[in-house]
Amino acid sequence: MTVAPEPAGRTAEHLDRGPLSRDELAAVVARDIPRGSFVNLGIGQPTMVADHLPADAGIVLHTENGMLGMGPAAEGDEIDHDLVNAGKIPVTELPGASYFHHADSFAMMRGGHLDVCVLGAFQVSERGDLANWHTGAPGAIPAVGGAMDLAIGAKNVFVMMTLFSRDGTPKLVPECTYPLTGPACVSRLYTDLAVFRIGPEGVTVLETYGTTVKELASRLDVALRTLGGW
Amino acid sequence: MTAVFGDADEAVAGIADGSTVLIGGFGMAGMPVQLIDALIRQGATDLTVVSNNAGNGDTGLAALLAAGRVRKVICSFPRQSDSWVFDGLYLAGKIELEVVPQGTLAERMRAAGAGIGAFYCPTGVGTPLAENKETRTIDGRDYVLEYPIKGDVALVGAHIGDRMGNLVYRKTARNFGPVMATAATLTIAQVGRVVETGELDPETVVTPCIYVDRILDLSEAEAAR
Numbered sequence: 499m500t501v502a503p504e505p506a507g508r509t510a511e512h513l514d515r516g517p518l519s520r521d522e523l524a525a526v527v528a529r530d531i532p533r534g535s536f537v538n539l540g541i542g543q544p545t546m547v548a549d550h551l552p553a554d555a556g557i558v559l560h561t562e563n564g565m566l567g568m569g570p571a572a573e574g575d576e577i578d579h580d581l582v583n584a585g586k587i588p589v590t591e592l593p594g595a596s597y598f599h600h601a602d603s604f605a606m607m608r609g610g611h612l613d614v615c616v617l618g619a620f621q622v623s624e625r626g627d628l629a630n631w632h633t634g635a636p637g638a639i640p641a642v643g644g645a646m647d648l649a650i651g652a653k654n655v656f657v658m659m660t661l662f663s664r665d666g667t668p669k670l671v672p673e674c675t676y677p678l679t680g681p682a683c684v685s686r687l688y689t690d691l692a693v694f695r696i697g698p699e700g701v702t703v704l705e706t707y708g709t710t711v712k713e714l715a716s717r718l719d720v721a722l723r724t725l726g727g728w
Numbered sequence: 729m730t731a732v733f734g735d736a737d738e739a740v741a742g743i744a745d746g747s748t749v750l751i752g753g754f755g756m757a758g759m760p761v762q763l764i765d766a767l768i769r770q771g772a773t774d775l776t777v778v779s780n781n782a783g784n785g786d787t788g789l790a791a792l793l794a795a796g797r798v799r800k801v802i803c804s805f806p807r808q809s810d811s812w813v814f815d816g817l818y819l820a821g822k823i824e825l826e827v828v829p830q831g832t833l834a835e836r837m838r839a840a841g842a843g844i845g846a847f848y849c850p851t852g853v854g855t856p857l858a859e860n861k862e863t864r865t866i867d868g869r870d871y872v873l874e875y876p877i878k879g880d881v882a883l884v885g886a887h888i889g890d891r892m893g894n895l896v897y898r899k900t901a902r903n904f905g906p907v908m909a910t911a912a913t914l915t916i917a918q919v920g921r922v923v924e925t926g927e928l929d930p931e932t933v934v935t936p937c938i939y940v941d942r943i944l945d946l947s948e949a950e951a952a953r
Contacts, residue, residue, distance in 0.1 A: 562830065563754040563900045579757060580887075580901040586755035586784075586808075597899055599906040599934070600754075600780075601838040604831025608851060632856075639818055640827045641807035646851045647831035681854035 508726030509703050509711060516708040517690040525550040526705075527616055527658055527688050535613035536560055538648055541585035543658055544616035558594075560612055562644040564603045567595030584644065607644070607651035615652035617645065619659045619684075621674045624720045626684040626696040628657065629676035642679075649680030661689035661714075668718050670694070670701070699723065730893030730940050732922055734948030736766035739916055743772040743881055750837065750879035750908040751779040751789055755808075758901035760885040760918045761788045763944060767883070773797045778837070778877055780830065780904060782806035782814035793817060802877065804830035829857060832874055834907050840876035841910025841939075849874045879912030886935065889919035889945075890928050893937035902934065909939040921947040 518526060520543060528550035531537055538560045539547050548570065551557050559568040561583045568583060569590035577588040598606075606612065619630040628649050632640040649655055662668055670687060687694040691709050695702040702723040703711050715722050733739040740763060743749070749767070753759030768791060775798050782801045783790030790813040792798060801823060806814050817823040828836070829851045839847055848871035852858045862873040884905035887898035895917055897905055909915045917935075922945040 561900070563757070563903050565900050578899065580899040582755060582757050582900055586757070591899070597897075597902055599902050600830070600834035600904045601907045604834050608831055608849070637819060639807040639815060639825075641805045642827055642829050642857065643805040644830040646829040646855060646857065650850050650853070651831075678855045 509724040510705045511710050512707050518707045523658055523688055531614055538612050538615040540617040542618050547616055562603055564598050567592045604647050607647045612652040614654045615648040616656045619657045620676050621669050621671050622657055622684050622687050623671055623674045624701050626682045627674050628679045628684050629674040630679050632677045634677050645679050649683045654685050655683045656686045657684050658688040661691045670718055670720055672719055730937055732943045732945055734945050734952055736762045736944055739942050739944040740766040740770050745772050746774045747880040748776040750882040750912050751777055752884035752905040752908050754780050754903040755784055758885045758903050758905055759788045760883045763883040763918050764788050764792050768792055768795050774799050776800045778802045780804055782811055784810045800824035802826040804828055804833050836874055836877040837907045837911040840878040846873050846875045882908040882912035882915040884908050884917045886917050886919045888921055889943045890923050891925045893940035894928050894933045895935035896932055897934050906935050909935045914941050915939055916942040918944040918946055
């Protein structure tokens with residue numbers, strides 16, 4: 499279960515549709531999480547992935563503040579302020595859940611026991627460097643939380659983000675300009691326009707949504723490989 | 729010998745100016761609010777506070793910061809939607825900040841409690857948080873040398889304590905409590921209620937009494953009010 503499945507054969511260009519919505523992107527990430535995995539979903543957008551995990555897949559969610567077997571967000575009478583997720587949102591526990599203290603929780607992460615983590619990002623480099631904790635801007639207050647521990651600890655680091663910022667600047671870059679969270683740690687990059695595999699061989703486009711590899715290649719300053727030799 | 733108090737002010741007596749205070753909680757879950765409020769009344773100042781966050785809203789740790797008692801915060805995640813007290817002090821240059829990756833923060837306190845002199849940690853290698861720190865390559869992987877964080881005082885929130893000082897926690901309010909309890913010279917725990925010695929199932933005790941010096945019994949504090 500250490501390697502997430504990837505499409506066999508050729509890079510798939512989905513041209514009969516537009517870019518992925520945030521919810522569709524979460525569904526694509528969820529699709530690639532192997533059954534039976536232990537998974538940490540970062541705060542913010544990655545949390546949406548939980549809504550798309552099949553109930554019978556045996557996937558166990560870890561939250562860094564000391565729990566395995568985390569259930570969905572709590573509502574109404576379920577809300578218990580002693581039971582929150584990493585984003586401090588009240589959540590629920592599933593049968594088989596367990597609690598542990600912070601040093602154990604991060605030993606689990608750092609020790610390579612989690613199969614997948616899903617994180618947001620400001621930038622990802624072509625080598626899989628991740629920048630997601632600090633813009634380095636004057637007046638910005640740095641806050642790292644558990645991002646660095648997850649980046650170096652999980653067997654597979656999935657990132658979900660938009661491929662371009664609002665002003666059109668690529669977020670998949672030759673070299674991160676923001677301070678790093680971890681070097682060469684990202685193995686999959688899920689974006690609204692394409693899914694990429696990142697590894698020692700470089701950046702491989704697995705799928706595109708509403709665009710072509712050729713068009714992406716013209717907008718990104720990163721060499722793109724494809725599956726199936728085209 | 730663990731002392732049980734029904735009065736929060738007595739429970740925090742004697743904390744010195746300049747102390748390093750480990751404060752449990754993840755956001756408000758497990759935050760020892762009554763002990764922090766008592767620390768504010770007690771008046772110790774020039775404190776270094778070690779906690780995961782740097783205060784939420786206007787209560788608990790945020791109130792301690794607002795009272796001007798804290799010189800430095802060591803934490804992993806100060807910036808939150810409701811961290812306006814810290815944000816204001818930081819941007820005004822009135823408080824020092826050391827940002828530590830969350831797992832390294834926990835492990836540095838674990839090391840302090842476990843008598844470890846320093847440890848090589850893979851987290852943060854190649855990032856600004858490893859700058860000016862010793863590194864070593866072990867079996868082809870790079871690590872950064874991290875030192876223990878020892879507290880003069882730990883303030884933790886637990887669910888139930890017994891008269892000997894054994895503690896159990898509740899759900900994710902456990903978080904940093906068990907680690908901080910081991911890492912300070914003086915550990916003070918606030919608990920929802922205190923039971924007689926022998927009433928806690930020994931198999932369920934998370935923090936053994938050896939780590940706990942004082943307990944504040946909130947049910948007694950409530951009854952006295």
